[in-house]
Amino acid sequence: MKNNKYMDIYNFLKELIVNKKIKPGEKIPSESQLTKKFNVSRNTVRRAITMLINEGLVNSIHGKGVFILENSSPSFSIGGLQSFEEASKKNNLKYKTIIHSFEIIKTDKNLAKKTTFPLNTKLYKIKRIRNIDNENIILDVNYFNYEIIKGLNKIIAKKSIYDYVENNLKLNIAGAKKVLSVEKIEACEKNLLDLDNNELVAIIKNFVYLDNGVLFEYTESKHRYDKFSFTSYVRRI
Amino acid sequence: MKNNKYMDIYNFLKELIVNKKIKPGEKIPSESQLTKKFNVSRNTVRRAITMLINEGLVNSIHGKGVFILENSSPSFSIGGLQSFEEASKKNNLKYKTIIHSFEIIKTDKNLAKKTTFPLNTKLYKIKRIRNIDNENIILDVNYFNYEIIKGLNKIIAKKSIYDYVENNLKLNIAGAKKVLSVEKIEACEKNLLDLDNNELVAIIKNFVYLDNGVLFEYTESKHRYDKFSFTSYVRRI
DNA sequence: CGCGATTTGTACGTATGTATT
């Protein structure tokens, strides 16, 4: 972890909030109190507080203080960007990944539109089935730019592609745009998931970028509707 | 709109990005260039850039510059907190609201758990059907704290409750935690929406806070699955 | 390979404005 002063203050405050040492509706220590306590400048304190505001844990009121929001639980991070492997480990679930298909294709007109890759871009197309506690819960359809994610193969795909991208290729992932919708599953994919007689799945479409702004991955993550939820915080204004 | 210096710089940069005057993968002007152009301190420039980073429009790389992400369209704000009225107006849709029921209740054990209001809290419970282009698309089930949202009635509910809360009661809304899931609609609500023979709906559960951190509203917004999508941006780390 | 120029990252200190109590 980073050992910055603003992170110290951030972690200090976050611990107070998530462990309810200060209750929802109450105020965190004032900026001047925190500058004294941590022996830092006010800018540094404000930076830590700004992070908490962006996370939706607190809200500042001019002239009054910074208030803890009710329901400020750590579940806020569920919507976060993490790989299947990371998420499953964190929640101590028995999981495995089944590679259903692995091919190299080029974008045609339809696929270019859907993925926003240019026409005729060479892509890895991978279908992976995510099995949790012996049920096929998630179908991931990944498209990786062939020229960027060099040397991808089935063995890597069985483990963690993100791990390969970051630790072997030394590429840095900036973040992802996610679009969420509910759709009927395609006929050819129906038998890959353990669905009841309902054919609807929740689909998260991920557009994932490197730190230089280049799109390197488009993925559709198709979830059994009853095994899926997504959390976020939205500020007014 | 606020007339702050950092907002000027933010708006200047955002205009460049959304109108593709600088293309994805390219850099925005450096911090020192912007301080000269706007005649401000570096802190002020950095604040504007930080906002763009948080929105997922750009990504900064130490020592290199701030890069525009591909797909940096303004659709990023779809997930934003806005009332049905605001959203429909913005998109120029023909809409109307039908009040299906309006009652005053108290939380029992189940409802307290679901809404996170304390047991025996007095609430307004309102069911409203949102009709867009002559189809019943959304069913909103609102629970408002009776002691906070004083004087609510059917006429207000037919228009905009948020408008009443902010302009008449002079309360300030901080933001909302949103939890998204897909569920079977309740039998008694099935005929309120124009569903096909599928009984699944996308449900957004909203926990809405005032600026002092107090929960004043819990709402379940039930959407016809085929008329619904949700966008957000998630950063790595 | 090193060195300087550029660019972002962290941090400090100060001043002034505005809202709340």
Add this chain to the structure above:
DNA sequence: TAATACATACGTACAAATCGC
């Protein structure tokens, strides 16, 4: 009115990453 608390903004300094020569 005075004290407190957050908001905006300026200026400075040094660190760390990147790039070109």
